[in-house]
Structures are given as C-alpha cells and as structure tokens.
Amino acid sequence: MDEIITIENLTKKFGKNAAIDNLSVHIPRGKIIGLLGPNGSGKTTLLKILANLLMQYDGEVLINGLKPGIETKKIVAYLPDCNFLADDLTVMDAINYFNDFFEDFEKDKACDLLARLGINLKSRIGTLSKGTKEKVHLVLILSRNAQLYIFDEPIAGVDPAARDLIFRLILENYNKNGTIILATHLILEAQNILDYAMFINGGRLAIFDTVENIKNNTGKTLDELFREMYRYGDVSVCTNY
Amino acid sequence: MHKLLKYDFKSSYREFLIISLIVIVLATIVGFTSLLNIDNFVVTIIFSVFITLYTLMLAAIFVLWIIFTISSINKKLFTKEGYLTFSTPISLDKLIISKVIVNFVWFIEVLATIVLSFLIIMGIGTIKYSNNLFTYILPEIFSFLAKIPLITFTSVLKVILWALAILMTFIFTLAVLSSLHVRKARVVITIFVYSTIFSIGSLLISAISIYSFGIGFDMVNGGDVFTAQLGFLYPVIGILLPFKETTILQYFSFNYLIGMIGYIVGLYFIIRFLLKKKLELD
Numbered sequence: 020m021d022e023i024i025t026i027e028n029l030t031k032k033f034g035k036n037a038a039i040d041n042l043s044v045h046i047p048r049g050k051i052i053g054l055l056g057p058n059g060s061g062k063t064t065l066l067k068i069l070a071n072l073l074m075q076y077d078g079e080v081l082i083n084g085l086k087p088g089i090e091t092k093k094i095v096a097y098l099p100d101c102n103f104l105a106d107d108l109t110v111m112d113a114i115n116y117f118n119d120f121f122e123d124f125e126k127d128k129a130c131d132l133l134a135r136l137g138i139n140l141k142s143r144i145g146t147l148s149k150g151t152k153e154k155v156h157l158v159l160i161l162s163r164n165a166q167l168y169i170f171d172e173p174i175a176g177v178d179p180a181a182r183d184l185i186f187r188l189i190l191e192n193y194n195k196n197g198t199i200i201l202a203t204h205l206i207l208e209a210q211n212i213l214d215y216a217m218f219i220n221g222g223r224l225a226i227f228d229t230v231e232n233i234k235n236n237t238g239k240t241l242d243e244l245f246r247e248m249y250r251y252g253d254v255s256v257c258t259n260y
Numbered sequence: 261m262h263k264l265l266k267y268d269f270k271s272s273y274r275e276f277l278i279i280s281l282i283v284i285v286l287a288t289i290v291g292f293t294s295l296l297n298i299d300n301f302v303v304t305i306i307f308s309v310f311i312t313l314y315t316l317m318l319a320a321i322f323v324l325w326i327i328f329t330i331s332s333i334n335k336k337l338f339t340k341e342g343y344l345t346f347s348t349p350i351s352l353d354k355l356i357i358s359k360v361i362v363n364f365v366w367f368i369e370v371l372a373t374i375v376l377s378f379l380i381i382m383g384i385g386t387i388k389y390s391n392n393l394f395t396y397i398l399p400e401i402f403s404f405l406a407k408i409p410l411i412t413f414t415s416v417l418k419v420i421l422w423a424l425a426i427l428m429t430f431i432f433t434l435a436v437l438s439s440l441h442v443r444k445a446r447v448v449i450t451i452f453v454y455s456t457i458f459s460i461g462s463l464l465i466s467a468i469s470i471y472s473f474g475i476g477f478d479m480v481n482g483g484d485v486f487t488a489q490l491g492f493l494y495p496v497i498g499i500l501l502p503f504k505e506t507t508i509l510q511y512f513s514f515n516y517l518i519g520m521i522g523y524i525v526g527l528y529f530i531i532r533f534l535l536k537k538k539l540e541l542d
Binding site: 104 | 266267270271335340341342343344346347348349350351536537538539541
C-alpha cells in the first residue's frame with residue numbers, strides 16, 4: 020500500500036502527561052481520513068506534529084518518506100482550528116502571501132473561489148464575520164495542490180448550513196491525488212465523506228480502518244460507534260480491532 | 261528571505277512612519293517658532309508648548325519602538341498568526357533573522373528621525389546667522405569625527421551591537437514566556453522583564469572587561485589611541501565608564517566587543533532551541 024504518512028511508536032508528552040501515547044499508524048495516499056476523538060484525545064497534538072509545529076517528540080514520523088520539516092511543509096496544507104491571518108491584512112494580501120510562499124498555490128483558483136463565495140478581496144480580515152473568515156482560510160488551503168491536507172475541526176463553531184458548504188468546498192476543490200486528514204468530533208456530518216476512520220482515545224490508536232470495514236465489523240455507523248466509545252467509555256466495541 | 265522581509269515591513273511600516281512624521285513636523289514647528297520674537301508672551305507660550313511636545317515625542321519614540329517591536333514579534337511568532345508563520349516552508353534561522361533585520365531597520369529609522377529632527381531645529385534656528393548649521397556646525401562635526409576615525413567607527417559598531425542585543429533579548433524573553441505557557445499580558449511582561457535580562461547580560465560582559473584592551477580617546481592631544489584599562493567597566497552607548505584619572509578615556513573595549521557578540525550569538529542559539537523544542541502557540 021502506498022503510504023503518505025508513516026508513524027511508528029509516536030509519543031508526545033506535555034510534562035508528565037502523554038498527549039500521544041505510543042501511536043503507530045500507516046496512512047494510505049489519496050484517501051480521506053477522519054481523525055475522530057473527543058476533546059483532549061490528542062487529535063490536535065498529532066496534527067501539529069504532522070504540520071511540524073511540534074518538533075519535540077519520541078518515535079518516528081515520516082510524511083512522503085521525509086521527517087517533518089521545510090520539505091514536508093511544501094506539500095502539507097494545514098488548516099488549524101483558529102484564525103491564523105492577521106486582522107490588518109486584506110484578503111488579497113493573504114492570497115499574495117500564499118502565492119509568494121507556497122509553490123503549489125493557485126492564485127486564480129483562490130480568487131475565483133472567493134468571488135463565488137461573494138467575498139470582497141479588498142476586505143480586511145478583521146472586518147469579516149467568523150463564518151466568512153473560516154471560508155477565507157479554507158479557500159487558501161484548498162487553493163494549494165498539496166499532497167496532504169490537514170484540517171483541524173474545520174466545521175466546529177459554524178452553523179449546519181455552513182458545514183455542508185465547507186464539506187462541499189473541500190470535496191470539490193482539493194487535489195484529488197492528495198490525502199485529507201480531517202479531525203472532528205462532529206461525526207454525523209463528516210462520516211459520509213470519509214474513506215478511512217481513525218479513532219484515538221487518550222492519545223492511543225483505538226481503531227484505524229476503512230469506514231466500510233468498521234461498519235461491517237461493528238454493525239454500527241461511525242457516529243454510533245463514536246458515541247458508544249466516548250460517551251460511555253466502552254472501548255470493548257473496538258475489540259474486533 | 262526577501263519575501264519574508266517584505267511582509268514583515270509591510271505589517272509594521274505605518275506606525276513608524278506616522279511617529280517619524282509627527283517628530284519631523286514638531287521639529288519644524290519648533291525651529292520656526294524659535295525664529296520669532298521670544299520676548300513676546302504668546303510666542304513664548306507657543307514655543308514652550310511645541311518644545312515640550314517635541315521632547316515628549318523624542319522620549320516616546322524609543323518607548324514606542326520597544327512596544328511595537330515586542331508586539332509585532334509576539335504576534336508573528338507566538339500567537340495564532342504563528343500557525344501560518346511556522347507552517348510556511350521557511351527555516352527557523354530565516355524566521356529569526358528576518359525579525360531582527362526588520363526591527364533593526366526601524367531602530368535605525370528612529371535614530372535617523374531623531375538626528376534629522378535635531379538638524380531641522382538647528383538648521384532653521386541658525387539660518388539667520390553667518391555661522392549656521394551648514395556653514396559652521398556640520399563642517400566642524402565632520403572635521404572632528406575625521407580626526408578620530410577609530411572611535412567614530414567603534415561608536416557606530418557599539419550602537420549596532422547594542423540594538424541587536426536588545427532585539428535578541430526581546431525575542432528570547434518572548435520565547436521563554438511562550439514555552440512557560442504565559443499567554444496573558446506577554447507583551448507587558450516582556451517590556452518589564454527584558455531590561456533585567458539585558459542588565460544581567462551587560463553585567464556578565466562587564467565582568468570579562470576587568471582588564472580590557474581597546475580604543476581610547478587621548479583628551480590632551482586629541483585623536484585615537486590604543487589603550488588598556490584595569491577596572492570595572494559599565495558599558496553605555498559610545499563610551500565605557502569610568503573615566504580614568506589619566507588623560508585617556510576608554511571608548512571601546514575589545515573584551516566588550518567579544519562579550520556583546522557572545523551575548524547575541526548565545527541568545528540566538530537559545531532562541532532557536534526554544535522555538536524548535538518548546539514552541540507553544542496560543
């Protein structure tokens with residue numbers, strides 16, 4: 020199987036607490052992977068390691084065969100769970116920044132997408148509504164022909180209609196040869212677009228398999244499985260794994 | 261690197277250009293009011309108001325440089341904007357160096373503004389005299405500096421090292437606070453803490469200057485001389501105290517040069533380590 024990400028025995032501690040605890044997983048290329056887990060399960064920590072924002076950890080992480088660093092940043096498009104654009108930038112400034120620093124960025128695609136969404140390129144980021152800011156961030160990330168897209172809770176905090184729009188934007192605009200890792204705890208909305216699901220609990224890998232296999236093996240949808248695992252703490256539901 | 265510098269300059273030029281413009285305008289007004297009849301009560305009041313405003317702005321401009329510099333470095337590296345900064349394919353070295361270069365340029369711009377404002381006041385204030393700024397004062401200054409080329413050069417070098425050391429101290433303080441998970445009032449804490457760190461650094465530099473070799477100014481004969489000095493030195497811009505009882509005033513110590521370079525390079529590697537191993541974005 021062609022892998023985009025190889026993780027072996029990854030452990031990341033903050034003080035004495037392990038946010039990621041001896042996690043090993045091999046993520047295939049060209050798929051949409053749901054990174055599922057409740058708040059505090061280690062999703063964001065894992066994504067930060069993949070995005071090279073956290074560089075101190077034990078174990079091995081390889082992206083496209085390379086350790087996270089400048090070379091992997093060129094092929095990884097990372098959308099964190101916060102607004103990373105300065106308020107005094109205009110939307111056009113943000114586009115120019117991406118165009119200047121990311122070789123795989125398509126400026127025309129970004130401008131076209133923003134125009135379709137009715138977002139004025141001259142608007143300052145600070146003057147935009149929360150939902151519009153999220154759309155601008157998403158468009159910037161999706162306008163890269165990245166090999167790996169990392170989305171950290173892209174639909175958290177937006178209304179259901181906007182969630183549909185965000186999923187549609189992602190599915191229509193990502194590089195189809197690329198891989199998507201989508202971290203979310205809103206499984207119901209996300210489960211239909213996922214090829215694989217990766218459940219993590221307390222920094223440990225609980226399940227990693229295709230959505231179809233998970234359904235067949237457990238007899239449950241991802242949402243049902245998620246609720247059982249995390250609401251009731253019943254990890255026995257993943258005994259088949 | 262040049263792209264990074266472009267965006268860093270773009271995000272900070274407004275504040276500095278506005279402040280500089282205010283200082284220059286005030287200097288021009290002060291210069292012209294000094295030409296008016298100083299015996300007139302109203303003129304005296306107007307002159308006093310503008311000279312006070314000008315003096316306040318001179319004091320404020322360095323404070324504002326410190327605040328803007330700390331604030332901009334904090335925003336770009338340690339807040340949410342850091343997610344974009346650190347996910348951009350740029351090396352840590354380029355990130356740190358670009359922040360130092362941009363804010364060093366603004367430091368030079370602030371200095372240039374102050375010098376220019378002095379020249380404007382003196383230029384306008386002495387315009388009616390035959391020995392004015394351009395015919396007497398500036399030629400005299402340049403003539404004196406030409407007699408002491410080593411001291412002129414080392415004084416400039418000392419200001420450059422001082423500014424770089426201050427900038428590295430800002431980034432170091434912010435990086436330490438970030439790695440300690442200090443998220444609230446980080447800029448304010450840095451403003452108060454950096455001077456302590458810098459003072460400790462200066463003290464250590466002074467400690468290696470107990471017996472120092474350097475360049476001095478011969479006060480009897482005038483001009484540069486190489487000198488050696490025994491005694492505790494406290495470095496300030498352009499001069500090393502205390503005055504010696506001899507006729508030679510030590511201006512620049514090589515120990516001090518080595519100490520300052522060591523301080524700057526040492527902090528650079530500590531900052532690099534903190535960003536690589538201990539980065540904690542908001």
